[in-house]
Amino acid sequence: MARKRNHDITPPASSGRRETALWGLFALFVYASLLLPNVALCITEPLDIWGILANTLLPGGVYLWLMSLSRRIGRVTLWCFPLMFFAAFQLVLLYLYGRSVIASDMFLNLLTTNPEEAGEMLAGLMVIVIVVAVIYGGALIGGIVAAVRHIHLPQAWISTSRRISYIAMLLGALSVGAAYIFSYSYRISDDLYPVNVAYNIGHAARVASDLSNYSSTSEGYTFDARMSANDSVPRLVILVIGETARAANWQLLGYDRPTNPRLSRRDGLVAYPYVMSQSNTTHKSVPMLLSAVDAASYSQLPQSKSIITAFKEAGYATAVITAQKPNHSYVEFFCAEADTTCYIADKVTGHPLTDIDLLPYVRDRIARRADRQLIVVHAYGSHFDYRDRYPASMRRFTPDGPFEAKPIYRPLMVNAYDNTILTEDYVLDSIAAMAEHENIPAAMLYTSDHGEDLYDTKDERFMHASPIPTAMQVHVPMIVWLSPRYQSLHPEALGILASHRDSIASSSSSYFHTALQLADITTPRIDTSLSLASPAYAPLRPMYVTDHNTAVPLKELLQRYHEPLPAGLQ
Numbered sequence: 003m004a005r006k007r008n009h010d011i012t013p014p015a016s017s018g019r020r021e022t023a024l025w026g027l028f029a030l031f032v033y034a035s036l037l038l039p040n041v042a043l044c045i046t047e048p049l050d051i052w053g054i055l056a057n058t059l060l061p062g063g064v065y066l067w068l069m070s071l072s073r074r075i076g077r078v079t080l081w082c083f084p085l086m087f088f089a090a091f092q093l094v095l096l097y098l099y100g101r102s103v104i105a106s107d108m109f110l111n112l113l114t115t116n117p118e119e120a121g122e123m124l125a126g127l128m129v130i131v132i133v134v135a136v137i138y139g140g141a142l143i144g145g146i147v148a149a150v151r152h153i154h155l156p157q158a159w160i161s162t163s164r165r166i167s168y169i170a171m172l173l174g175a176l177s178v179g180a181a182y183i184f185s186y187s188y189r190i191s192d193d194l195y196p197v198n199v200a201y202n203i204g205h206a207a208r209v210a211s212d213l214s215n216y217s218s219t220s221e222g223y224t225f226d227a228r229m230s231a232n233d234s235v236p237r238l239v240i241l242v243i244g245e246t247a248r249a250a251n252w253q254l255l256g257y258d259r260p261t262n263p264r265l266s267r268r269d270g271l272v273a274y275p276y277v278m279s280q281s282n283t284t285h286k287s288v289p290m291l292l293s294a295v296d297a298a299s300y301s302q303l304p305q306s307k308s309i310i311t312a313f314k315e316a317g318y319a320t321a322v323i324t325a326q327k328p329n330h331s332y333v334e335f336f337c338a339e340a341d342t343t344c345y346i347a348d349k350v351t352g353h354p355l356t357d358i359d360l361l362p363y364v365r366d367r368i369a370r371r372a373d374r375q376l377i378v379v380h381a382y383g384s385h386f387d388y389r390d391r392y393p394a395s396m397r398r399f400t401p402d403g404p405f406e407a408k409p410i411y412r413p414l415m416v417n418a419y420d421n422t423i424l425t426e427d428y429v430l431d432s433i434a435a436m437a438e439h440e441n442i443p444a445a446m447l448y449t450s451d452h453g454e455d456l457y458d459t460k461d462e463r464f465m466h467a468s469p470i471p472t473a474m475q476v477h478v479p480m481i482v483w484l485s486p487r488y489q490s491l492h493p494e495a496l497g498i499l500a501s502h503r504d505s506i507a508s509s510s511s512s513y514f515h516t517a518l519q520l521a522d523i524t525t526p527r528i529d530t531s532l533s534l535a536s537p538a539y540a541p542l543r544p545m546y547v548t549d550h551n552t553a554v555p556l557k558e559l560l561q562r563y564h565e566p567l568p569a570g571l572q
Contacts, residue, residue: 025153029075032141036065036085039092040195046101048563052181053188057195060174067167073154079145086141088199090134095469097130100461101563102469103198105549107283109206111467127407205550212304216335219304227315227518227525229374235491237374238437238444239313239521240364241513243288244426245326245383246466248453249275249477249569251416251423259399261423264431265481270489271434272499274480274534276570278544278556279452280510282475283467286547287451288380289332290510294527297510297545297553308336309514310378316523319372323363324380325355333380340378342367354390357381357429368436376521379433383426384454386465388418392425399424407464409457416456434483443492444485445520449509450478459566469549470563476546476556477568480509482516482534495520495535502534506541506570544571 040061044054065085069078092104181188191201212219249255253262254273265271280297281287290296292308310320321342328334328345337343350359360379367377384391389403402418405411430448437444453475455463466475482499489496515533518525530536544556557571 022156025075025148025155026159028144028148029069029078029155029159032075032079032082032145033065033069035137035141036082036089037062038137039089039096042093042096043103043195046096047103047193049193050181050185052177052184053193055177056174056181056188057193058174059170059177061195063167063170063172063174066163066170070160070164070167073157073160074149075153075155076145076147076149076151079141080149083142083145085196086138088196090138092195092199093134094127094130098127098464099468099470100463103192103195104202105469106202106206106209107286107467107469107549109203110209110285111283129406129408202549209551213330213332216304216332220307220335223305223307223311225307225312225315225525225527227312227523229316229522230524231522236371236442237318237521238368238377238440238442238485239318239375239517240377240379240433240437240444240446241292241309241517242379242381242430242433242446242448243291244381244448244450244479245284246385246452246454247383247423247426247450247479248474249277249479250453250474251420252479254481255479259420261420262427263424264427268431268434268483270485270496271481271483272496272503274503274505274507276505276568277449277478277480277507277509277512278568278571279450279476279478280508280545280553280556281547282452282471284451285329285331285333287510289336290547291449291451291513292336292378294514296508297547300547300551300553303332308339309517310336310339310376312518312523312525312527313374313376313521314339314341315525316374316521318374318376318521319370320376320378321367322378322380323360323367324378325357325360325382326380337378337380340376353393355382356390356392357383357425358393361429361432364433365436368440371440371442381426381429383450384419384422386454388415388422391422396421396425396428409462412457419454419456430481430483434485438485441487442485443488445488446483447481447513447517447520448483449480449513452476453478470565471546471556471559473560473566473568478509480507480513482520484520498537499534501537502539505534505539506544507534508542508544511542512539 040058044057049057068082072078095104190197192198251257251261253260254265255275279287280290289303293306295303295306313320320340322337322340323344324337325346327347344363346359346363347355364377364379382391399417399420401414402421403414405414434446452466454466455472455474457464458474463472484496511532512534515529516535518528519533519535530538531540533539545553546556546559548554557567560567
């Protein structure tokens with residue numbers, strides 16, 4: 003009897019059905035992974051029932067329709083890879099900030115964040131990175147396997163999915179209409195995922211285009227600046243911009259820890275407890291600090307230049323010393339306006355960069371004793387990972403590690419963060435001492451670009467740059483110091499500054515105008531009502547630049563999202 007050849011043997015029908023069922027489950031897994039951000043956003047965002055239905059039914063119907071376009075599940079899965087990428091991005095964002103869709107600023111941060119910063123942040127987010135890698139990496143690998151093996155789903159599955167998708171899209175479209183009718187603030191461009199992500203990508207692209215064209219759009223900008231007092235007395239103005247320092251952890255502003263032991267003993271200093279930034283991102287806040295642009299006029303930034311140019315027009319020698327790295331942003335463009343720009347990050351070897359590394363370069367500039375000199379110092383401050391922002395000699399608050407970015411490690415994180423503030427206290431006091439030693443009229447103005455969340459509240463927020471700000475992210479320290487020689491020439495100046503100590507101030511508005519007035523520079527672009535050095539200072543309602551670069555009242559924005567209000571806004 004002839005033996006039956008192996009290739010003539012057909013697998014049992016049960017085996018084929020089992021494999022079909024497994025790939026059907028895989029298809030459901032892919033679909034669920036696509037829909038996961040929509041479901042999560044329904045929980046985290048202030049959506050009413052119509053917004054929730056719109057955010058699940060319409061996108062869910064579209065996802066199902068896409069998956070019904072071909073029986074080849076591998077091919078369909080690979081088609082959906084862009085949606086998977088943004089889904090993974092969205093889940094990481096929700097883990098980090100607790101709410102909000104992927105914002106335009108998130109994409110711009112990718113362009114302006116250096117690799118070291120990105121690595122430090124990702125190291126603190128390993129849990130969610132692993133989770134999304136398993137979900138979406140698993141979907142991608144499964145899709146590749148299915149594509150290679152030419153796996154086909156049954157036609158009945160495709161037909162049923164398509165019919166369901168049509169029903170879901172119809173109901174979703176009706177829900178969108180109802181949301182526009184019954185929901186006060188519902189907008190597809192803001193509230194319907196992933197349409198809002200696509201809109202934000204387009205907005206980020208427009209901003210990136212403005213950056214690319216900046217040299218031409220700002221070419222004709224001038225301050226028409228000059229000295230208001232025509233004298234030959236040397237002058238020194240030092241503008242220090244901190245990084246990620248929040249007011250809540252400054253001893254000078256009421257914190258119960260000695261994080262400012264040196265500045266607390268320094269004469270001629272005024273600290274302001276109620277200062278708000280108009281952005282929680284560096285790439286927005288720093289340009290506003292250094293220019294006449296604020297939240298209300300933010301759209302004018304592509305046509306503007308910085309305060310450095312104003313000082314140059316008035317006859318000041320100008321220098322920028324920065325611990326940051328060039329990142330093709332307005333910050334870099336403004337730094338390039340100076341006579342001398344020094345990026346120290348690549349000069350420091352053998353240890354993590356701290357702001358103490360700035361001091362030799364600042365000392366060198368001050369010692370040059372130019373008749374009129376502006377020094378802009380852009381610090382690295384309290385940027386995560388906090389433990390890398392201070393040397394061992396500044397480890398006053400312990401234990402300060404090791405830790406991961408998790409709420410259970412908050413006490414360790416706060417200790418490390420407070421050590422960064424202690425370090426900044428040393429740096430600022432050292433700069434003031436250098437200026438004082440030269441016995442020339444000197445003024446130093448400091449504020450931070452934005453603050454930081456440290457798992458302070460029950461919703462466990464961390465870091466900064468969330469699409470919706472928190473009080474801790476916008477409430478920043480601000481100080482002004484005047485040397486004894488400056489006070490002798492301007493005996494009224496310190497009193498005027500101190501008279502506004504308890505006023506609400508916007509760093510993004512007041513920093514620029516205060517600096518010009520302290521330097522005795524006049525220009526048509528100065529507004530003395532925004533200068534803390536002016537008797538005419540008039541507090542304005544704190545504003546905030548949204549992700550779409552529009553100005554909104556900060557208090558109303560925080561209240562809408564049920565965020566605690568900073569001191570001074572309550």
